[in-house]
Amino acid sequence: MPGTRLDLSRIEAARRVIDPIFLDSPLYRCEALEPDLGCAVSIKLETANPVRSFKARGTELVASLLADNGAGAVVCASAGNLGQALAWSGRGRGLDVTVVAARSAPAAKLDRIRALDARLELVDGDIETARERAAAIARRRGIRLVEDSLDIETCEGAATIGLELTEAAPSFDAVLIALGGGAMATGVGHAVKTRAPGVEVICVQPLGAPAMARSWHERRVVTTDSIDTIADGVAGRHPIPAVLDDLLLVADDAILVREASIIAGMRLLLEHAGLVVEPSAALGIAAILENRDRFAGRHVVTIVCGSNVDVDAYHRWVAR
Template identity: 30%
Template structure:
């Protein structure tokens, strides 16, 4: 795939000391557009026939997927229309428009933007580029894990943030094909645990709402295509709470000098909070994105301080 960065894998000696593991961070926050989403979007867009390309593409997104689709479309000179919820941060709207896509703000939630995008697809014959429930998209996301296995061949475990499941299903297919002994663990925000609940068999009622600072993984229900892959291949799924995510964002900012969004910090949060069990291991954490609203850092600071009885990060 052209124009996708091979992002670095970084070791954090502080993280190693704090957790007793050898932790490697896969820095997809340094990917073009600030997130791994470009990989899947570009893979899908590159797979379109000339006839499909001529009809344009549409998508729905709360942010990162939109930017990936917009950049991918601009490279193939395809017109792209992106439907986003009305309260999408202005920075994400501007970034998407800067890549040449047309943005339509509609509805309160991703779901409403998604419905509007599907209607556009039916009316115009454009190709719908789904954020996760698409085989080409999943395959593109799986290239993150392939790079990790090349960069650190002796990984024991890969920890992956889970929203709709595109990244983890692509990761699972790549890892279980080429290095089946490597464990793959999914992480969800405790405020948006749809995949976790189904995997653990506790999803008796559908989630009425989802809430978390990890807006990149705020999904109400597991993907139709992604969930069966997760269910069949994943080793475990865990959840992290808001304090744990906020603490991980601040840890990465203070110690690694890197700014990561809530979804991207979830994998690191799970390791810091000792949710990934076992003796000393080589753990690869996918830091999935860095498109964070800088004005919210004080909110994260307050959240992280609510962790009672935990050693403060500053003295770690």
């Protein structure tokens, strides 16, 4: 697609670099969900891999490039999933991986990062504070800083999901994509709009963390002072201008959804699909619940993007 930072030939080449264990994730129509949602729903299950999220598609590209160039270390800031994915990809290539995360990040995500032999540094504050600290570490140590969504590898790795959708799915009308920093939304959006331009690309973000969605609607960077959502994986406050530029070219809409709808989506995925997911992964279902008339009678694909969730918190949410 002209104008974006992404390139279809690089995205296609990425599939030769990414460990096959992260490719060709299950895609299936989930008829059990349809009576509650009023439309045909297909699920792209990005949790069926060792790090239980889509993020490794991008970190596989980053780690491969670093290893090929003889680099020995890398650092990132993460709400949990990127750090886990970078730790997995880096460990397999002999990289020294440092992950900076907020002390308030879900314990389950932090435990998995440690289990994958990464160096974990916790900071007070949120993901924006973690990004500042990771950048400082990169400068001090002279090592690569992986910046999710800004680094093109994170977007083009995620874009391979879009290639798989257009190659494997029967005809579908719309794809619902969780929107945080924008790597998955811009990546999948680019691939889908290039291969299937008639498909509607709809991004979904929580009302409690609306910065990127507001930026899309206003066509300029809009920042927020605070975050109030259980969907920690998409809870950024400072959109990246270059990522917003890409999103404006590939997204047809950006929807904000309530916390109650996110929880209802998690509950439906458990009851009707047997899936335990983190809140970010239920954003697509939440969007359908809040916009039934818009999706009625259509075939919608939603990307279930992560399942790294604190068990106690999950039980509290779905038991309401």
